[in-house]
Amino acid sequence: MDYDEFLSLTVASLAIGFVFASSQLYRLSIVSFSIVFSIGVLSIISHEIAHRQVARLMNCYSRYVIHPLGLLITLASSLPFVPIKFIMPGVTVIMPKTYDYLEVKRIEGVTSLAGPVTNIVIATLGFMSINLYSALTGFYSGYIYYLVYINAWIALFNLLPIPPLDGSKVFRWNPLLYLLSLSVSVGLFLTTIIY
Template identity: 30%
Template structure:
């Protein structure tokens, strides 16, 4: 099976069912994030203050940031598994996707477990190293993605100065970069937690040093990503 898989092109390794599930999960996550930006109906006292333009812009940003970060995270798991000769496909969790949208609408909190990349070992026993590296691929790609989004945020500040309105080019760059930076840092750190079926538990079983380094870097990036105005003050007012 390994030889047959290696002869397929990149897109051919993503089945029609997997493409469908990825697109559905991508869309639902973007909707959940967009609805969550309002703060949730439980905390909104005046619905007339919710701007349609802002929601539309947020949806575009969510499609690029949340969707892209999630898809590439799952694809990193998939292609790492394929590298070891296994077959892997993402499968959505419809109930969890619906729950994510409902929670976002009610509370304004985006918490989603949209599905998982399922690995078919074809009867082979996966080693701790293989499982660890396959698990590490997801958080690692999020840490890598955090860099261009951080650069995008900084570019918005340098171009626009203190002007951070979302409806200007500098403001859009800042907003896009800030959200992308935060989302990828959050995904990396959350998935590195050594609990349940999360990646961190499998990585810890494989290599303690790799686990500690990765989760510390994720935590530092998460902390920095949640202080975007610090960079505005540093670059504009210093």
């Protein structure tokens, strides 16, 4: 990872951390803010690194770049009166080393799915941890809940079939796999609302 990519990923992840942690400002708790901020940062870094590493495993050039307008929209969604949190400060650019249309479509689909699947796995493990923690201690962990909520939201938002989001590339490549991954992410997100 070169300095420009590191800087882009750092700025983007800090922005996303702030978007999620801004909901904690009303509590006036630096501890709550810091924990939710850290969860947001680590969740998006995991998402973007998954894209990048899967692309590199598929012998593609890939790197994370900031999208200035997307960064502004992301930061604007941290305002308390904005109900939907937009998380689109940048993109992992992938350049396949082939011109075969079907292969490019497959590479884009697989690498696009890697990020949301990473968040789905983290959210699922977090949800299982909440239940285990509650069963063992009799207490409910709100911070593990935020881990589940943030990762479920990142997966769901990115799986929307709107370009340039991941969902549009996954749908173009494999509609059935797209519907399956979208269904899982919707289920996880609804679980965080109901739970």
